[in-house]
Amino acid sequence: IRYISDDSICSSSSPLNSQIYYQNITLLSSPSSDIKIPITIQTLTCYNLIGQQVSCDIEDPPEPYFDDVKMSCDNIVLIVDYTIFHNTSQGLLSAHVNIITGSVTIGPVVQSFSVEFKFVGVVDNVTNNIVKRSGNPGYIDGQPVIAGVLTGDRIEVEVNSGRWLSLLKPNTMGECSNQREVVNFKDKIHTSCILRVP
Numbered sequence: 001i002r003y004i005s006d007d008s009i010c011s012s013s014s015p016l017n018s019q020i021y022y023q024n025i026t027l028l029s030s031p032s033s034d035i036k037i038p039i040t041i042q043t044l045t046c047y048n049l050i051g052q053q054v055s056c057d058i059e060d061p062p063e064p065y066f067d068d069v070k071m072s073c074d075n076i077v078l079i080v081d082y083t084i085f086h087n088t089s090q091g092l093l094s095a096h097v098n099i100i101t102g103s104v105t106i107g108p109v110v111q112s113f114s115v116e117f118k119f120v121g122v123v124d125n126v127t128n129n130i131v132k133r134s135g136n137p138g139y140i141d142g143q144p145v146i147a148g149v150l151t152g153d154r155i156e157v158e159v160n161s162g163r164w165l166s167l168l169k170p171n172t173m174g175e176c177s178n179q180r181e182v183v184n185f186k187d188k189i190h191t192s193c194i195l196r197v198p
Contacts (some may be wrong), residue, residue, distance in 0.1 A: 004073050004104065004105075004106050004107060004108075004109055009073070010064045010065060010066040010073035010074075010076065011064065014064065015077070015111075016064045016073065016076035016077055016109075017063055017064055017076075017077065018044065018061045018075075018077050018080075018099045018101055019061055019063070021039075021077065021080050021097055021099060022039040022040065022041050022097045022099075025038075025039050026038050026039070027039065027084070027092055027095055028091075028092070029090065029091040029092045029093075030090075030091030030092065033091060035091075037092045037093070037094060037095055038095070039082070039095045039096065039097055040094075040095070040096045040097070041058055041061075041096065041097055041098075041099065042083075042096040042097065042098050043058070043098045043099070044056055044057075044058045044061055044098075044099050044101070045098075045099070045100045045101070046062065046075065046100075046101045046102070047078075047100070047101070047102040047103070048074075048102075048103055049070060049072050049074070049102075049103040049104075049105070051102075056075075056101070061075075061099075061101075062074075062075040062101070063075060064076045067103075070103075070105070071105055071106055072103045072104060072105045072106075073103065073104055073105075073106075073109075074103040075101050075103070076101060076102065076103070076104065076109065077099060077100075077101055077111060078100050078101060078102045078109075078110075078111060078112065079098075079099065079100040079111070079112045079113075080097060080098075080099055080111070080112070080113045080114075081097065081098045081099075081113075081114045081115075081116070082095060082096070082097050082113075082114065082115045082116070083095065083096055083097075083098075083115075083116050083117075083118060084115065084116070084117050084118070085117075085118050085119075085120045086117060086118070086119060086120065087119060087120050093120055139185035139186075140185065141184075141185055141186045141187075142184050142185065142186070142187060143184060143185055144164050144165070144182050144183065144184055144185075145164060145165040145183045145184065145185055146164050146165075147164045147165040148164075164182060164183075165182070165183040166180035166181055166182045166183060167180060167181045167183065167189065167191045168180060168181075168191060168193055169181045169191055169193070170191065170192070170193035170194070171193075173194075174193060174194050175193060175194045176193035176194065177193070
């Protein structure tokens with residue numbers, strides 16, 4: 001919570017300015033890497049004093065300013081949501097931020113910040129290849145039980161969650177097929193199928 005008492009806090013250099021949350025900020029891909037990952041702005045949503053969405057340019061975000069007539073601080077950051085994409089072998093792959101700005105009158109201002117990490121497959125880092133994984137520590141109810149292949153001193157985890165712990169699944173004729181039923185944490189499961197031996 002911040003308190004706006006006058007126009008001095010409503011400036012471009014203050015924590016109310018959206019640009020300080022992504023411009024000139026880079027992340028390291030991993031602690032042992034010198035690969036730099038910039039934070040890019042994905043969406044910028046702006047609201048006026050009465051809560052109506054107004055247009056704003058993502059390429060040139062409006063800076064905060066104090067409106068003497070309305071006695072309001074306009075274009076201030078209200079919500080900042082970071083999403084960081086990673087995989088376990090290459091570290092961080094990309095990062096973006098979604099920002100919501102608005103206008104408030106003199107008084108307390110609540111700002112909200114969040115960071116979400118999303119696992120991305122090794123093949124590419126496009127959003128549709130995101131694999132939902134369980135929690136830390138431990139598993140989340142209803143999420144797949146992660147399985148991999150022990151290779152030397154490490155476990156290689158398949159990107160496709162359908163290749164994690166799974167059971168044979170019958171086809172429409174009740175025969176075992178190539179389809180598999182993924183085992184989810186705490187979900188009781190029972191499958192059976194007919195295996196035809198030539």
